[in-house]
Amino acid sequence: MAETYIKIDDLRPGLVISEDIFANTIYPIVRKDTVVSSDHLEILQIFAVKQVKIHERPVVKREKVPEIDHENPVDPDDILTQIPMKRQDLQTQYSESVQNYKKEFIGWRAGQRPDVAKVRSIAIPLLETFIEQKKMLTILNDLSEPNDYLYHHSIAVGILASAICGQMGFPKGQVLQLGLxxxxxxxxxxxxxxxxxxxxxxxxxxxxxxxxKHTIYSYQMIQETPLLRQEMKLAILQHHERLDGSGYPRGDKMGQVSVFSQILAVSDVFHAMTSERIHRAKESPFKVIEMIKEEEFGKFDIKVVQALLDLVGNLSIGTKVQLTNGDVGEVVFVHRDARLRPMIKKSVDGTILDLTTNRHIAVGKVLI
Known part of the structure; x- marks a missing residue:
């Protein structure tokens, strides 16, 4: 197919870029064989690109018109669940769950065995809320309080575990079981x-x-309950095991560690590192995912980490974010090979900051 250069002013959606386009960046801002969209036009204008090489024959992407299924009409209740919940309402539901869990935990300290049915009634409604409102996962670390960290952590690990489990395609029964x-x-x-x-x-x-020793104690305390499946009880015992054998209590490795154990492990580490503690400050969720992927490579199932990334680190063009240095801006480009380090247009002066070349800065949080 023939190629030709074209001025940006003449570039139109549907044309196909024939070579990677760089703009003093490590990664291309637009890749070869990309079908141009209005978002790409905006990116190229932001980076002051004057001309690009395209394939001469345009390729027009046709949008598929969804067919109306008259036999299975959309349930209005399903539509309602897609409406974002107010942060204040969710925070109230979350706080009530934490306080109710705390009351149960105090009883366990006094020697009572866990009433799993009671814990389930505390946890399941909140788990279902977060499953429906996935975008709210990005504010989960903001809800935690250092003085009651232990109780916040337990509720948050359940939320994250159920969300990751669902993201990986497991049926709802297993999703809620793992959340519990x-x-x-x-x-x-x-x-x-x-x-x-x-x-x-x-x-x-x-x-x-x-x-x-708490993993063994936890397993012993819930071992007799019929309300948790055996694979979920094993996940509780193994939630500090690592694929390379460096975990505890038994040093299990690779095939000995179940996928449910790994989901709990990733959820546990992610929330612990992104929450403020009495003895240390919290880290950016995006930075923590990077650390899990890179510094802790070999310890965690990459499919589990990828599911977490898709849930809380899946930035898109137009997303408003706050960076770890305090700057606020908007995502204008997401690198295919470095999704956690997008290009940000700063609100204060409109300048572009490429986080792939500014490694000391990361996305701090998404602004909802």
Whole structure:
């Protein structure tokens, strides 16, 4: 197919770019064989590209008109679930769940066995809300409070685990079961002395070894319940195991660690690192996903990490974000090979910041 250069003013949607286009960037701002859309035109204008090489024969993408299914009409209730929930309403529901879970946990400290049916009634409505309102996952770390971190963490791990499980295509029954397992994964912390669990400073090696026992305690506390499937009980026992064998309590590795255990593990690490703690500040969710993918490579199932990325790190053009340096801006381009490091148009002066070349800055949070 013949190629020719064309001025940006003459470029139209439907034409096909015939070579990668760079603009002092590591990655192309538009890739070869891209069918031009209005978004691409805006990106090229922002980066002051004067001309591009295109295939001479235009390719027009035809949008498929959806057929109306008269036998299975859309349920109005399904439409309602797509309407974004107000942050204030969700925060109230979340806070109530945390406080109700805290009351149960205090009972476990006093020697009571977990009432799994009660925990399920606390957790399931909230899990279903977050499953329906996936975009709200991006504010989950903002809801946590350092003084009650243990209870926030349990609820949040359940939320994240159910969301990741659903993203990976598991049926709703397993999604909710794993969410419940996530909420109960740290119930064994009730057996650890409060001088350790509520310590403001970093733990000593002896204290950390004591904390490691919580996975076994958790498993023992829920072992007899008929309300959790056996694979979910195993996930609770294994939620600190790692694929390379570096985890605990048994040092299981690779095929010995179930996918449900891995989902709990990724959920646990992600929330822990993105939440403010008494002894350390929280990290950016986008930076944490990068660390899990790169620095912790080999410890976690890449399919699980990818599902988390799709849920909370899937930035798109036009998304308003706040960066870790405090700047606010809008995503104008997402690199195919570096989705967590897009190009940002800063609100204050309209300049473009490419996060692939500014590694000390990351997306801090999405502004909803």
């Amino acid at each position: 397992a996530g909420v109960l994964a740290d119930c064994g912390m009730a057996k650890i002395d409060t001088s350790i669990t509520e310590k403001a400073a970093f733990l000593t090696k002896v204290e950390f070894n004591e904390v490691k």
